[in-house]
Amino acid sequence: MKKLFFAFLLLTLFSCQKWNTHAYTFYYWRTNLSLNEAEKETLKNTTLPFLYTRFFDIEKVDGKFQPVAVITKDETFATDKEIVPVVFIKNEIFYDITLDEIDFLAKNVATLIMKKQQEFGFKTSAEIQIDCDWTNGTNKEYFAFLEKLKSYSQKQITCTLRLHQVKNRELSGIPPVTKVYLMCYSTSSPLENSDRNSILDLTLLKNYLSNIGTYPLAIDVALPIFSWGIVTNHLGKHKLINALTTKDLVNPNFKKITENKVEVLKDGFYFGNYLNKGFTIKVEEISNSQIEEVKKFLNGKISSYNIVYYHLDAKFINHYQF
Incomplete structure (x- = not known):
């Protein structure tokens, strides 16, 4: 009887270990493609053969579709990974767009991607x-573009x-693609007056994804x-400073309000920005335990999935376990 119990226990432990193991890679989201040694080593250790690389954004400038922030590359950007092009398109592009414009946009996006490759x-x-x-107001046009x-x-x-788009799938629609990448971040706007972590609010995420297991497409995560810092001025207006951490808040010119929030005591340049006395800085960052909590939740909803971490940058990668 004891032997059977221990065999069952070992099988259970092995199954849990396998269940929680996910192949992974990264997004690369900087405009100038470059890799330092830490980033190269981290990328080399990933278990997927891809690097999801933002190529450019699409905006409408003076009534015309324009690629903006198109990537450049230096000699340090060398990798054996397959480069998966990622293009960010503002939702506003698909309001009042004609079928001819959709065709024009798709053709030019494909051409520019090929040119850069x-x-x-x-x-x-x-x-x-x-x-x-x-959104439900642009889904037909967006899906036609895809x-x-x-x-x-x-x-x-x-x-x-x-x-x-998961919670409101009946209105948002299901895109005509082979796979979707579930964005488990940016759960709210960082520019709202809120005590929530706008990068990742676990309660909100779990609520919105309660039925993710029934989504009818293959899913990676x-x-x-x-991390970032949210600066608030005297009028309550907000500004983002990317890549700030709580360690950056240790400064004699800052008064600590909470563990992740300070008040500026002296006018001056901080993190490349001129901030006035009385401004506040709130840092939002994500811990390893929060990441694990998301994985644990999704493991109970999705049979299997790969992970793409956002994003590959030496400022962040040393803080996490992959």
Whole structure:
């Protein structure tokens, strides 16, 4: 009887260990492609053969579609990973857009992606990922764009999936792609007056994803490994400073309010920004335990998934266990 019990225990432990192991890689979201030694080593140790790399954004400038913040590359950006192009498109693009404009946009996005791949000699992937916060007011147009992009690029098209698009799937619709990447971050706006962590609010995430197990497409998961500081002025207006941590708040010119919030005591330049006395800085960051809590929740909802961490940057990677 004891032997049977121990055999069952070992089997259970092995199953749990296997259940919680996920292949992973990163997003790369800087405009100038470069890798320092720490980033190269971290990327080398990933267990997926891809690096999801933002190529450019699409905006409308003077009534015309324009690629902005197009990537450049230096000699340090060398990797054996397949480079998966990611393009961010503002949702506003798809309001009042015609079928001809959708066709034009898809063709030009596919062409610019191909041009950049050839220019930089990337090890190309069979996938293109589109990042867009589409809504029920733009889903038909956005989905038509995805279909056109697939036709022009002859690639597998995937896209990001936000929490509200899961919860309100009947209105948001299901995109015509082979796979979605569930964004488990940016659960609220950092520019709201709120005590919540806007990068990741676990209670809100669990509420929005209560039925994620029934989503009708293959799912991989994007998890946050970044931080920022939210500066609030005397009028209650907010500004973001990327990559701030609570360690940055240790300064004789700051008065501690809470563990992650300070008040500026002296006018001056801080973190490249001029801040006045009386301004407050609130840091939002994500712990390893929060990441594990998200994984634990999703393990009970999704049978299997890979992880793409956002994002590969030496400022963040040393703080996390992968």
